[in-house]
Each structure stands twice: as C-alpha cells, then as structure tokens.
Amino acid sequence: MMQKMTVKAGADRPEIRKVLMRVLAGIFVPIGLFSIFLLTQRQNPLTVYRALVMCFAGSKYNVGEIAVEMTPVLLAGMAALIPAKVGLSNCGGEGQLIAGCLTANIVGVYLCSGLPGVVGIPIMLAAAAAAGLLWAAIPLFCKMKLNMNETLTTLLSNYIMYKLVAYMVFGPIKDTAGNNYPMSARIAEQLRLPAFAGTRANVMIFAALFVVVITAFVFAKTELGFKLRTIGGNERAAEFAGFSVKKARCWAFLIAGAIAGLGGGIVMSSVEFQMREATAHDLGYLGFLATGIAGGSPIVSIFTSFLLSALSVCGTSLEITTGLRSSASTILMSVILLTIFGLGRGRREK
Amino acid sequence: MGNVIMRAENLRKVFGDFTANDGISFEIETGKIYALAGENGAGKSTLMKMLYGVYKIDGGRLFLDGEEMTKYNPSVAREKGIGMVFQDFRLVPAFTALENIFLSTDHTGEIFRKKELRKKVKALSEQYSLHVNPDEYVWRLDLGQRQHIEILKVLMNENTRILIFDEPTSVLSPNEIDAFLKLLTVFRDNGFAILLITHKIHEIVQVADVVHILRKGKLVHTFYQEEGFSEREIVTKMIGDQDQVEKEELIHVQAVFTGKEDTLPPDIDDRPILTAKAITIRDDYGRPIIYNADFSVSPGMILGVAGISGNGQRELTEMLYGIRPLSSGKLTMDGEDISNFSTRQRLDLGIRILSEDPIRDNLVPGYTVLEHMAISGFTYKKKGPMIDWNDLKEQVEECEEIKELKVPDVSRKAEKLSGGNIQRMAFARAVIAHPKLFIASYPSRGLDIATVSAVHETLERLKREGTAVIFISEDLNELFMMSDRLIVLSENSIFGSYKPSEFDSQMIGEVMLKGVKE
Numbered sequence: 001m002m003q004k005m006t007v008k009a010g011a012d013r014p015e016i017r018k019v020l021m022r023v024l025a026g027i028f029v030p031i032g033l034f035s036i037f038l039l040t041q042r043q044n045p046l047t048v049y050r051a052l053v054m055c056f057a058g059s060k061y062n063v064g065e066i067a068v069e070m071t072p073v074l075l076a077g078m079a080a081l082i083p084a085k086v087g088l089s090n091c092g093g094e095g096q097l098i099a100g101c102l103t104a105n106i107v108g109v110y111l112c113s114g115l116p117g118v119v120g121i122p123i124m125l126a127a128a129a130a131a132g133l134l135w136a137a138i139p140l141f142c143k144m145k146l147n148m149n150e151t152l153t154t155l156l157s158n159y160i161m162y163k164l165v166a167y168m169v170f171g172p173i174k175d176t177a178g179n180n181y182p183m184s185a186r187i188a189e190q191l192r193l194p195a196f197a198g199t200r201a202n203v204m205i206f207a208a209l210f211v212v213v214i215t216a217f218v219f220a221k222t223e224l225g226f227k228l229r230t231i232g233g234n235e236r237a238a239e240f241a242g243f244s245v246k247k248a249r250c251w252a253f254l255i256a257g258a259i260a261g262l263g264g265g266i267v268m269s270s271v272e273f274q275m276r277e278a279t280a281h282d283l284g285y286l287g288f289l290a291t292g293i294a295g296g297s298p299i300v301s302i303f304t305s306f307l308l309s310a311l312s313v314c315g316t317s318l319e320i321t322t323g324l325r326s327s328a329s330t331i332l333m334s335v336i337l338l339t340i341f342g343l344g345r346g347r348r349e350k
Numbered sequence: 351m352g353n354v355i356m357r358a359e360n361l362r363k364v365f366g367d368f369t370a371n372d373g374i375s376f377e378i379e380t381g382k383i384y385a386l387a388g389e390n391g392a393g394k395s396t397l398m399k400m401l402y403g404v405y406k407i408d409g410g411r412l413f414l415d416g417e418e419m420t421k422y423n424p425s426v427a428r429e430k431g432i433g434m435v436f437q438d439f440r441l442v443p444a445f446t447a448l449e450n451i452f453l454s455t456d457h458t459g460e461i462f463r464k465k466e467l468r469k470k471v472k473a474l475s476e477q478y479s480l481h482v483n484p485d486e487y488v489w490r491l492d493l494g495q496r497q498h499i500e501i502l503k504v505l506m507n508e509n510t511r512i513l514i515f516d517e518p519t520s521v522l523s524p525n526e527i528d529a530f531l532k533l534l535t536v537f538r539d540n541g542f543a544i545l546l547i548t549h550k551i552h553e554i555v556q557v558a559d560v561v562h563i564l565r566k567g568k569l570v571h572t573f574y575q576e577e578g579f580s581e582r583e584i585v586t587k588m589i590g591d592q593d594q595v596e597k598e599e600l601i602h603v604q605a606v607f608t609g610k611e612d613t614l615p616p617d618i619d620d621r622p623i624l625t626a627k628a629i630t631i632r633d634d635y636g637r638p639i640i641y642n643a644d645f646s647v648s649p650g651m652i653l654g655v656a657g658i659s660g661n662g663q664r665e666l667t668e669m670l671y672g673i674r675p676l677s678s679g680k681l682t683m684d685g686e687d688i689s690n691f692s693t694r695q696r697l698d699l700g701i702r703i704l705s706e707d708p709i710r711d712n713l714v715p716g717y718t719v720l721e722h723m724a725i726s727g728f729t730y731k732k733k734g735p736m737i738d739w740n741d742l743k744e745q746v747e748e749c750e751e752i753k754e755l756k757v758p759d760v761s762r763k764a765e766k767l768s769g770g771n772i773q774r775m776a777f778a779r780a781v782i783a784h785p786k787l788f789i790a791s792y793p794s795r796g797l798d799i800a801t802v803s804a805v806h807e808t809l810e811r812l813k814r815e816g817t818a819v820i821f822i823s824e825d826l827n828e829l830f831m832m833s834d835r836l837i838v839l840s841e842n843s844i845f846g847s848y849k850p851s852e853f854d855s856q857m858i859g860e861v862m863l864k865g866v867k868e
Contacts, residue, residue: 218735221735221736222735222736222737223732223735223736223737224735226721226724226737229714230714230717230725233714233715233716233717234712234713234714234715236710236711236712237711237712237713237714237725238725239673239693240671240673240693240703240705240711240712240726241697241725241726242692242693242694242696242697242726243694244692244694
C-alpha cells in the first residue's frame with residue numbers, strides 16, 4: 001500500500017484555477033526573461049512589447065492572420081491531446097498535418113480541378129484527413145505489432161514527411177507551367193475557401209474551435225470520454241473492467257491523425273494553394289506545444305494556441321517595427337515553453 | 351574461523367507511516383552463507399537496500415570492520431567490500447559482456463583496456479566456473495549467463511568480501527539453480543560472506559549456515575546450521591504460528607488447526623461450474639509457473655487456494671480473468687470452452703475478481719469512489735451520450751453491500767483513501783453484481799477485524815446464493831476456516847483438491863513445501 005501515486009494527465013480533469021495560474025506564470029516569467037534578452041540586443045523591452053500588443057489587436061488583417069495560423073494549430077493540438085488522454089504520445093502531428101496538406105494539393109490539382117467548390121473542397125479536406133490518418137497508422141502499427149516506442153516513431157516520421165514533400169515538389173508534382181521552381185501547381189480558384197473581407201481568414205477557424213469544444217465535451221462529460229480517461233489513467237484498471245484498451249487506443253490515435261490531416265487540408269485550401277518544400281512547417285509542433293502548455297485541457301489550449309499563433313504571426317511585424325529579426329519571436333516562444341515545463345516539473349517533484 | 355565484517359544494531363526503516371524494518375540486529379562473518387527468508391512484503395529487499403546504502407537508515411547503527419557508518423551510500427559500501435547482485439539485471443543488451451563489466455568498474459575516464467580486462471574477467475570466470483564469453487553480446491545470453499555477468503561485475507571490485515543476492519534464483523531454471531547453489535558454496539569456501547534473500551526454503555536448507563527469518567519487518571527468529579533446522583520449522587516461522595500472530599489478527603480462534611465441517615452435498619464435486627484441464631500458465635519471464643495442472647470449482651463452494659506467495663497465485667487469477675493468456679490446456683465454464691475469452695466476455699459470463707493489488711489493478715488517479723463504481727460493478731443509466739451520475743450515486747448509496755463493507759463516501763478521491771479503504775471499495779464493487787464465479791485474492795488484507803468478518807460473511811452469503819468462490823489467502827487460519835475445498839500451489843503445480851476432513855496445518859504445510867501428496 002506504500003506504492004507512490006503518480007497523477008497522470010489522462011485521468012485528472014485539470015482544475016481550471018491551477019491551469020490558469022500556470023498560464024499566467026507562463027506569460028509573465030518569460031516576459032521578464034525575454035526583456036533581459038532584448039536589453040542585450042539594445043532594444044527597449046517596452047517598445048517591443050507595445051509593438052507586439054499592437055500587432056495582436058492592431059488591425060483587422062492581423063487578427064485575421066492570427067486566425068489563419070491558429071486554425072491548424074488548434075487541430076494539431078487535438079492530434080496531440082487525444083492520444084495523450086489514452087496514454088499514447090503523438091509527436092507526429094507535424095507530419096500528419098503536412099501529409100494532409102500535400103494530399104489536398106494533389107487531389108485538388110489532379111482530381112478536383114474541374115469540380116465546383118461545394119463538391120471539390122469537401123473531397124480535398126476528406127482526402128487530407130484520410131492522409132493524416134494513414135500517416136498516423138504507420139507508427140501505430142509499429143507500436144501495436146512491433147512494440148516500438150510511439151514517441152520516437154511519430155517524431156521521426158515527421159522528417160520522413162519533410163523529405164517526401166521535398167521529393168514530390170522537386171519531381172512528380174512540380175508545376176510544369178512554372179519556371180522550374182520546386183513548387184506544385186496551384187489549386188483552382190473555386191477550390192479555395194472564401195476569405196472574410198479584408199483578411200485571409202475564413203470560416204474554418206470556427207470549425208477548428210468546434211472540434212476543440214467537441215473534444216472537451218466528449219472527454220469531460222460523455223461515457224466514451226470517461227472510458228477513454230480511465231484507459232489513460234490506469235491501463236490495468238481499464239483492462240480489469242473489460243474495456244478494449246487496444247481498440248480504443250488505436251481509434252484515438254487514428255482520429256488524431258485524421259484531425260491533423262484535416263488541419264493540413266485547410267491550410268492548403270485557405271492560404272497556401274500550392275505545395276513548396278517548407279509549406280505548413282512547424283504548425284504541428286506549435287499545436288503540440290499549445291496543448292502541452294495547456295496541461296491537457298482542450299479549452300485552455302484555445303488560449304495557448306492563440307498566444308503561440310499570435311507570437312508566430314507577429315514575429316514578422318516585429319522585424320518591421322523594431323528591427324529585431326523575426327526569429328526573436330521564436331526565442332520568446334521557447335522561453336515560454338521552457339518556463340511552462342519548468343513550472344510543471346517543479347510541481348510534480350514536491 | 352570467520353571475522354565479523356558487518357554488524358547491524360536495531361536497524362529501522364520507515365516509509366511514511368509504514369515501518370518496513372524495525373529492530374534488526376545481526377552480524378556477518380566471512381566464510382558463511384546467511385539466508386534471509388520471509389514472505390513477500392516481509393521487508394527483505396528493504397533491509398538489503400539499507401545494507402547496501404541505497405536506502406537511508408532511519409534508526410539503529412551499522413558497523414563495518416567495527417567502524418560505525420555515518421555517511422553511508424552505495425559507493426562507500428562498495429569501497430568497504432559489499433557487492434550487490436541485483437535481481438533485475440542492470441545490463442545493456444546491445445553491449446558485450448566485457449563492455450558491460452567495464453561500465454560498472456570505477457575507472458571513470460580511463461581508457462578501455464580491453465585486453466587487460468578480458469584477461470582479468472577470464473581468470474575470474476575460470477576460478478569460479480562462471481561460463482561467460484566476454485565478447486558475446488548480452489542480448490544473446492540467457493538469464494543464467496546474465497546473472498554470471500552481474501556476479502563478475504561485483505567480483506571485479508577487489509575489495510569485495512560480502513556478496514548480496516536478491517532473489518537470485520527467481521529467474522533461473524531448475525538446473526541453473528543447482529549450479530548456482532554450488533557456486534555459492536564455492537564463494538563461501540573462498541572466504542566470502544554471502545547474504546542470500548529468498549523465499550524458497552529448500553534452497554536455504556541446502557546451503558545456508560545461518561538463517562534469519564523476517565516477518566512484518568522484524569527479525570523473528572534465527573536458525574544456525576550447528577543446531578540444525580528443517581524446512582517445516584522455517585516455514586512455520588515465516589508465516590507465523592498461532593501464538594505469535596498478533597492479537598488483532600486472531601479473528602476467529604480455533605481450537606484445532608484443521609479444516610471446518612464439510613456441509614456440502616456429497617455430489618457437489620461432480621457438477622463443477624469451472625473446470626481447468628491440463629493448464630499451463632507462464633510468468634512474466636515466459637517460464638511455466640503452473641504446469642499441466644487441473645482443478646475445478648462448483649457453485650455454492652468456497653475453493654481455498656493455499657501456497658507460499660510467488661507460486662503462481664497472481665498468474666492463476668490473471669489467467670482465469672482473461673488478463674494473462676492460457677499457455678496450454680483448456681478452461682471450461684458451464685461446459686463452454688472459455689480458454690480464449692476476453693475479459694469482457696468473462697465479465698458477461700459472471701466472472702468477477704478482487705485483484706491481489708487493487709491499487710495497481712483498479713485505482714485510477716483523480717477519480718472519485720463513484721467514478722470507480724462506474725468503471726465496473728454498477729450498471730448506470732445514460733442521458734444521451736452521458737452517464738447519469740446522480741442516478742448512479744443513489745444506486746451506490748442505497749446498496750447494501752456498500753453500507754455493510756463501510757465503503758467511504760462516494761465523492762472522495764479514491765487515491766486519497768487508505769489501502770484498507772481502497773480494498774473495501776474494490777471488494778464491494780466486485781461482489782455487487784452477484785457473480786457466478788468470484789475470484790478473491792487476499793480479500794482481508796489490510797482490513798480491520800470488523801471489516802474482515804464482513805468480508806467473510808459476504809463470501810459465505812455469495813456461496814449460499816450459489817456463487818463459486820475461489821479464495822486465495824496467505825493466512826492458513828483464514829483459509830481453513832473458510833474453505834470447503836482446498837488446493838495448494840507448489841512446485842509449479844496444483845495439488846488437491848482436499849476436503850476439510852482430509853487436511854490439517856501440518857499436512858498442508860508439507861504440500862506447500864514439497865508438493866507431496868499424502
């Protein structure tokens with residue numbers, strides 16, 4: 001009876017207040033640390049932070065840009081969160097998302113170019129989700145049949161996807177009408193999601209938010225969510241209760257892949273339209289970080305996704321307004337991340 | 351004549367409010383084999399880890415060569431000549447034996463002088479006939495050879511005078527065990543002191559010069575070779591006889607330590623609900639822990655399962671419940687072959703279990719008692735896709751078994767409960783559904799007297815209602831009091847079943863030790 005109890009994220013419902021404290025500390029501590037960095041760069045932190053805030057809320061266009069970035073980040077976040085709830089780790093949201101993006105482009109260019117948007121866009125998005133699911137199925141197979149560590153296989157599969165995209169855009173799907181640049185052809189006009197006036201944002205941000213809310217609801221309130229949390233909380237307890245642990249885990253993982261893939265499809269049909277070597281890079285990782293920082297709470301991940309997306313978007317405008325390189329915002333993101341992980345660790349060791 | 355190397359005075363180790371070791375005193379001389387015997391959980395491993403400096407000593411004093419150890423840790427222990435051969439081998443499978451040995455030597459930063467080391471390893475291997483090819487990769491070696499590497503690692507330290515073995519034979523095959531015991535005597539004759547932790551008594555009897563018996567964290571008895579000792583004496587001390595059992599455990603004092611009256615209909619054995627034919631079950635290492643054994647249990651019967659712990663109790667219950675595969679043989683319930691049924695299917699057939707460790711097998715961190723009742727046990731109503739928690743709460747609170755067993759308030763977080771309360775929760779949950787077959791592993795463990803009798807009454811009631819109960823306990827007294835039939839796990843087999851008129855403590859003790867049917 002002296003067994004030490006470790007509380008796993010899967011079972012406990014994060015208490016909102018604790019998570020909020022974490023998020024606040026995760027904002028203010030890094031702001032302090034980043035100020036030191038800014039001072040070493042001979043920048044006035046106040047100017048920089050004011051520029052950031054101005055960017056966050058400065059213009060309709062900027063808000064739209066944040067929404068555009070946030071859509072795939074939210075979905076990739078769920079791709080990390082859902083498997084985590086059943087005790088699996090999916091670091092492959094990045095690759096699954098890009099798989100969706102690539103597939104949406106291929107399907108858009110080669111199959112749907114003659115179709116009206118109402119038909120073509122759903123086909124593209126469905127194909128993207130299917131691609132994400134299949135890309136997740138490979139590490140899942142390695143896990144279930146070959147007992148390979150899924151954290152490693154999913155992470156590595158991202159790099160395979162990077163190379164696969166490079167191969168595709170340099171070869172098979174290179175736009176023959178282009179100037180021999182390593183880019184695919186663009187999807188037809190009618191396959192592009194219509195943007196809100198004055199922005200590049202579109203209705204898909206609401207779809208992504210809907211997916212997050214549904215995820216939150218399923219885990220917090222439904223019988224299915226209860227069973228899944230049981231599996232994540234104590235696998236043996238779920239086995240002793242007769243739950244099909246393996247089956248549930250497989251489905252959770254595949255659905256996660258599909259959601260990430262969908263995110264990639266949305267990126268393709270709303271802003272990118274064509275595939276280049278680095279298209280949609282880092283969105284999956286941002287989503288992974290956002291749920292990590294949110295401590296496994298889908299609702300909190302909306303705020304963390306917003307924050308990370310805003311920093312990512314505003315990095316560019318920082319460069320314009322203050323002369324800092326845009327990579328400075330990556331440093332700020334890293335500081336936030338390390339702070340959050342530091343806080344989390346400190347608490348567990350108590 | 352040996353010299354005293356180590357002396358322990360009143361050693362004590364506490365984990366939270368649990369006392370794992372208390373008042374332990376002994377001496378260790380060179381050229382002797384000391385056995386430390388006790389059941390699982392008696393505190394053997396804790397004591398070893400204290401002697402090796404892994405655990406801080408919470409009370410008492412430890413002397414090495416007459417010098418009191420104040421700042422004690424494993425590197426001091428090694429320096430003073432104490433070597434520990436770990437039970438869970440700490441080897442890198444992708445490295446060769448030689449590379450693993452090099453890893454463990456204390457020459458940090460030194461060049462890996464392969465030739466020199468190989469020479470030394472070969473010399474040692476030959477001296478003690480440890481058959482290890484230094485250039486073989488560890489993943490290719492069997493468990494016995496891996497153990498030899500562990501031993502070599504310890505011997506490479508030239509200071510080593512005391513060798514500590516923690517359950518060394520648990521991973522070995524019978525042939526390897528014989529060779530290992532012989533090896534121990536070779537070490538002894540070479541002037542090493544050996545400290546052997548084990549719960550396998552016949553091994554002790556073969557080699558030990560001194561046997562310390564540990565029970566509930568205390569040294570309860572010491573046997574010396576000169577005075578002679580028998581397996582039975584050791585077992586009696588290990589499991590404790592009636593006089594020594596503490597008062598709170600004397601639940602129902604029985605004048606004679608024999609079985610109860612046989613009140614069952616004479617033909618009950620002919621109508622079993624569950625039959626196991628020629629079953630073989632493998633342990634976590636893939637070795638058969640129960641081999642080619644038979645037993646059956648009938649409705650309205652309590653089938654007691656006796657045996658020294660570690661003889662397949664856990665593996666048997668997990669197999670019956672569908673958590674562990676049946677390696678060979680056939681399991682039938684109501685005439686249907688259920689050998690390959692999933693846990694879900696077995697639950698649907700009315701099989702329920704109380705696991706030997708509800709914290710490990712049932713507890714979900716963060717969940718309340720109510721939520722644990724929803725995982726299994728109760729059938730809840732649903733509101734659309736949601737669970738109707740209010741209705742479930744009413745059901746649980748009105749449930750007789752829950753009240754009778756004093757299950758704590760349903761809104762409490764289960765992980766915050768004491769071990770006894772978690773046991774209550776798990777037990778109540780398993781019996782609520784009026785199972786057809788109930789597998790109860792150590793149901794009274796960690797409970798107070800009142801609850802223990804409630805547990806016993808519940809088992810009796812289930813039996814009256816026609817449940818077949820498989821009842822596993824380490825307390826012979828309790829087993830004898832409750833069992834209508836008794837089987838014994840021993841020597842990788844199942845002995846029995848015996849009727850109450852056929853058994854007494856002496857005879858069952860014998861079977862537990864040697865598996866002889868008399």
